[in-house]
Amino acid sequence: GFRSRAAFKLIELDDRFGLIRPGQRIVDLGAAPGGWAQVAVQRGATEVVGVDLLPVEPVAGATIIQGDFNDPELPDRLRALLGGPADLVLSDMAPNTTGHAATDHLRIIALAELALEFALQVLAEGGGFVAKVFQGGSEKHMLLPMKQAFAQVRHAKPPASRKESSELYVVATGFRPERAEALR
Numbered sequence: 344g345f346r347s348r349a350a351f352k353l354i355e356l357d358d359r360f361g362l363i364r365p366g367q368r369i370v371d372l373g374a375a376p377g378g379w380a381q382v383a384v385q386r387g388a389t390e391v392v393g394v395d396l397l398p399v400e401p402v403a404g405a406t407i408i409q410g411d412f413n414d415p416e417l418p419d420r421l422r423a424l425l426g427g428p429a430d431l432v433l434s435d436m437a438p439n440t441t442g443h444a445a446t447d448h449l450r451i452i453a454l455a456e457l458a459l460e461f462a463l464q465v466l467a468e469g470g471g472f473v474a475k476v477f478q479g480g481s482e483k484h485m486l487l488p489m490k491q492a493f494a495q496v497r498h499a500k501p502p503a504s505r506k507e508s509s510e511l512y513v514v515a516t517g518f519r520p521e522r523a524e525a526l527r
């Protein structure tokens with residue numbers, strides 16, 4: 344069984360957008376308790392590297408380290424573990440909610456932006472990026488660089504995501520490294 348309800352969100356996103364393919368290298372940001380990593384391994388990824396603030400019980404076929412993605416050394420550690428360009432960068436990172444919606448949105452967007460910055464550096468041509476964001480448009484200024492660096496950028500609210508929650512996912516596919524280069 345899967346360790347998290349979140350696993351079903353990735354299953355639904357993958358069924359809809361065809362993100363995961365056998366043999367891929369996948370990065371899983373905000374991996375605890377390990378549901379997305381389980382899905383990635385089950386769907387044939389050969390290399391799954393993740394990080395979370397919290398410890399994660401080992402997931403067979405994945406390497407998940409404990410750390411803060413805000414730590415400037417973290418991207419290099421993940422890159423070393425990956426051993427090559429990534430095909431997919433996934434971020435389900437969400438900070439603990441404060442109860443103050445505007446603050447929560449800003450914090451989640453800051454994490455999503457950091458994840459995007461990392462994705463632009465590690466993705467292979469044609470690669471994909473998925474990040475949790477919130478309805479309300481605070482991610483708007485992420486969209487411009489994303490639309491430039493990826494062939495397609497879409498928003499999705501998987502059915503497994505609670506209706507009451509304003510979370511949704513931005514799904515970018517068809518990474519174009521030469522366009523990303525121009526953004527730097």
Ligand code: SAM
Pocket residue numbers: 346347348349350372373374375376377378379380394395396397410411412413435436437438439454
């Ligand atoms: N996708 C996961 C699964 O299927 O099991 C669930 C992820 S959960 C919704 C969000 C996770 O993001 C939490 O475990 C939290 O600890 C992690 N997180 C939040 N901020 C983080 C940060 N700065 N660095 C690493 N992980 C972070």
